[in-house]
Amino acid sequence: MRVLLMNVPDANVGKTTDDWDIEATDIGVFPPMGILYLAGAIRALGRHEVKLVDCILDRLTPEQAAQRAKDYAPDVIGLTVYTPNLYDALMLTRSLRAALPKATIVWGGPHTMLFPAESMAQPEVDYLITGEAEETFPAFLDALEDGKPLDFIPGVWMRKGAEVVNTGAPGYVEDIDKLPFPAFDLVDFKRYFSAIGTGLPVGTICSSRGCPFHCTFCCKPYSTYRSRSVENILAEMELYHAQGIREFFFFDDLFNASAKRVKAIAESILAKNWKDVVWSFRGRVDAVDEDMLRLVKKAGCRQILFGVEDASDEGLKAINKKISVKQVFQAMRLCRKVGIMTSTNWIIGFPHHKTREDIVKLIDNAVAIDSDFAQFNICIVYQGTAMFDLAVEKKLFDPDIWRKHALNPIPNFVEPIWEEHLSRRELSELLKQCYRRFYFRPMSILRKVMRVRRLSELMLFARGAMTLLGIKGYARKKHVQGQESAAR
Structure with missing residues (x-):
């Protein structure tokens, strides 16, 4: 089968402050390690073809990402979902469903472990593969292609008629030494950076x-x-x-x-x-x-x-x-x-x-x-933490605040x-x-400037300063230009 793994966009992630959130891309663009490991595991078995699209790296909208998916024509699409990017994940899923109505859409990632029933309440989602999926997802793909039951694969959530069922505890890899290396050749990994x-x-x-x-x-x-x-x-x-x-x-x-x-x-x-x-x-x-x-x-x-x-x-x-x-x-x-x-x-x-x-x-x-x-x-205050339990005890916010968002995500959700x-x-x-x-301390600035050894470092330094001053677009543009100059 043709498998497409996608790193979800981050245009509408949760908000913490009233007016000044530092975005994930302000501190760097990091490779999606989860799906890179997953791609490596799928490919190592040699049965399925796999491709990867990083919507954050390429700044893709859900519609643009769905068009890329359509060009590839996958049988199965896998998305890693985090609660902060849940709205983006759902918008991407809906775009994928419209573009590829026959494709099987699977969600994984930390959000699905916290909110599996709520994730399956989204009609566009066909399956969940919860937990560490390097062993369970390839087994799921094999069973799906062969038309075999999924009941003996750990961590699968699926529909049987009108009922949602699961096959037990999330996947877990005891010996991580035996995992294949991440499939970095599937992305332009030289474009990832840390601020x-x-x-x-x-x-x-x-x-x-x-x-x-x-x-x-x-x-x-x-x-x-x-x-x-x-x-x-x-x-x-x-x-x-x-x-x-x-x-x-x-x-x-x-x-x-x-x-x-x-x-x-x-x-x-x-x-x-x-x-x-x-x-x-x-x-x-x-x-x-x-x-x-x-x-x-x-x-x-x-x-x-x-x-x-x-x-x-x-x-x-x-x-x-x-x-x-x-x-x-x-x-x-x-x-x-x-x-x-x-x-x-x-x-x-x-x-x-x-x-x-x-x-x-x-x-x-x-x-x-x-x-x-x-x-x-x-x-x-994330659900699943001791702090969340204390906040609920003190009635600081609705105890169902995260669950309600999981059922009906909104853009730029104001996080508790x-x-x-x-x-x-x-x-x-x-x-x-x-x-x-x-x-913005003179000695701190001087120390950082004195350590600069190459143009790429100077561009990162400028990017950070512009971010703190609220001029984010300029800083990002300059970083890209600096990367291109360093490459030349």
């Missing part, structure tokens, strides 16, 4: 899955942590390296869960004698030490992205982060000592942020911690936030202060 990268093409790698921690604001499908072997990771890096890729980003939720594993990866990179390779990863501040940092720096580690979230020990305890402010300062100090750049993530609008002064103190500490980059967000103490408007204004106070 805090070098501006050169990046090889994105997921070397592990899951997170064993339980932060109160985080909604995650799996708590079990599974990691790939060092040999498997290096084999994927070699494929990129052979195509001229010299920058890598480990996109794991938690890359440094094991210091031993991080050191083994660094030592293996050094053994390859890749003098021109640089890489970054996402990790925790309590899982770094000077010996590890010196080793990864020697192996080409350029930057570490730390999820800090709050700036007081009381706040960190309240969200169950299980780190301390002292550990944050220590991690930043060590990284600067060995020459590794840092980025920190912060969240405002937690339940314990009761006054403007609480958030001003967070900004003060973020500035004092002085990472090279920082990203700030207003806390969204914690407004017990500070309003959405107040948090929106404070979010602006966070960004502008952090980035």
Whole structure:
């Protein structure tokens, strides 16, 4: 069968602030790892033809995407759906159904695990494949083509007459080492970028899955942590390296869960004698030490992205982060000592942020911690989190707010936030202060300019400044021009 996998557009994603949301594309355009892994798994079995369309990368409307699909004439179309892009997913699905009335349309992704019945309430959706689908989706395709029952494939939701039924727990891959590598040749992967990268093409790698921690604001499908072997990771890096890729980003939720594993990866990179390779990863501040940092720096580690979230020990305890402010300062100090750049993530609008002064103190500490980059967000209260349960208990909003949206999605859905103490408007204004106070400091600007080594980096720097000033279109255009110049 001909299979088309699609990364859904993001033109109407949920809104957090009144007037100043930083869009996903303002911090980079990242490859759709889920469907790239899925494409690799389908193709590895050799039975079905697979194509991929990234609507975000190509800025496609639902109608344009449906026309591309029609040109390919697939038998099955698979969409990865996240709750924030639900409206776009539904509009794309309806356009696909109009253009290809005989195609089988399948939804997967985190939204379908949270809201399977609501997803199946959309008449244009034929099936759901919930959970990790690298094993279950190819089995589903085989059964569909052979006309066999689907009952023994985990995580499938389907209609039997007027009834919606499912085949049990979502799919789960125990041994992620055995998964084929993502099918990056199906997209123009050199067009993906990170706003805090070098501006050169990046090889994105997921070397592990899951997170064993339980932060109160985080909604995650799996708590079990599974990691790939060092040999498997290096084999994927070699494929990129052979195509001229010299920058890598480990996109794991938690890359440094094991210091031993991080050191083994660094030592293996050094053994390859890749003098021109640089890489970054996402990790925790309590899982770094000077010996590890010196080793990864020697192996080409350029930057570490730390999820800090709050700036007081009381706040960190309240969200169950299980780190301390002292550990944050220590991690930043060590990284600067060995020459590794840092980025920190912060969240405002937690339940314990009761006054403007609480958030001003967070900004003060973020500035004092002085990472090279920082990203700030207003806390969204997602269903499936401990924070959502507490908000419902306090009657801060309709307990069915997410379910109603799942049944009848609207464009730019105003996502629920914690407004017990500070309003959405107040948090929106404070979010602006966070960004502008952090980035518009003379020493911070000078440090970033002094690190610029190529035109592509300068274009990213300009893009970030324009975004913070609210001139997004100009910044995006300049980034594209910079990429084209770098390519030449």
